[in-house]
Every structure is written in structure tokens, then in C-alpha cells.
Amino acid sequence: xxxxxxxxxxxxxxxxxxxxxxxxxxxxDYLEVRKGGGDGEYDRGVVGGCSVEEMIEVREVxxxxxxxxxxxxxxxxxxxLG
Numbered sequence: 001x002x003x004x005x006x007x008x009x010x011x012x013x014x015x016x017x018x019x020x021x022x023x024x025x026x027x028x029d030y031l032e033v034r035k036g037g038g039d040g041e042y043d044r045g046v047v048g049g050c051s052v053e054e055m056i057e058v059r060e061v062x063x064x065x066x067x068x069x070x071x072x073x074x075x076x077x078x079x080x081l082g
Contacts, residue, residue, distance in 0.1 A: 005070035009062045011055075013077045033074050045073035052081055 012033055033046055045065045049055035055077050066073040 006072070007063065007066035007070060008072040009059055009066060009075060010072055011059075011075045011077075013079055013081070033076055045069065045071060046076060047073060048076045049081075052077075055081070 014033075034044065045062070047058050047062050047065070049058050055075055059075055062073040062075050
């Protein structure tokens, strides 16, 4: 997706640990979200919200950012929001 320069929006609700654990507050996925996969040689746009309503509203902003830069943008949230 990164090499194709396609705009898109991905959503990641972060939990407190790896694997199939409880959904609790935590930010274990921060490095993956910010630096992306592979060797981390590209940046990814990241936006987040403080509530479920704000995360729904920010998805339009995320798509506009992705469309402008030709990249995928991630909307991130904490597991305690939902």
C-alpha cells in the first residue's frame, strides 16, 4: 500500500498487551503505528481521538490528509474508549 501511494484510512484500537489479551487501556502498538512495518523507512500519518465521537469525526480529516500526501493514515484509539 505504501509503495502504491494510495490514500486510505486504517483504524487501530490499541490494547494493553500483545496477543489475545483483555481490551484495556494501553499503547503497545505505538511503534507499529508511528513507524510502520518493515525497516521503518517511511512515516505514516496518525490521528487519534479522545472519545468515540471524536474518532468518528476525525476519520474524514484522516482521509483528507491521506489523499493530499498519497499515503495511508491511521486513526488510533485506546481500548478503554469503546
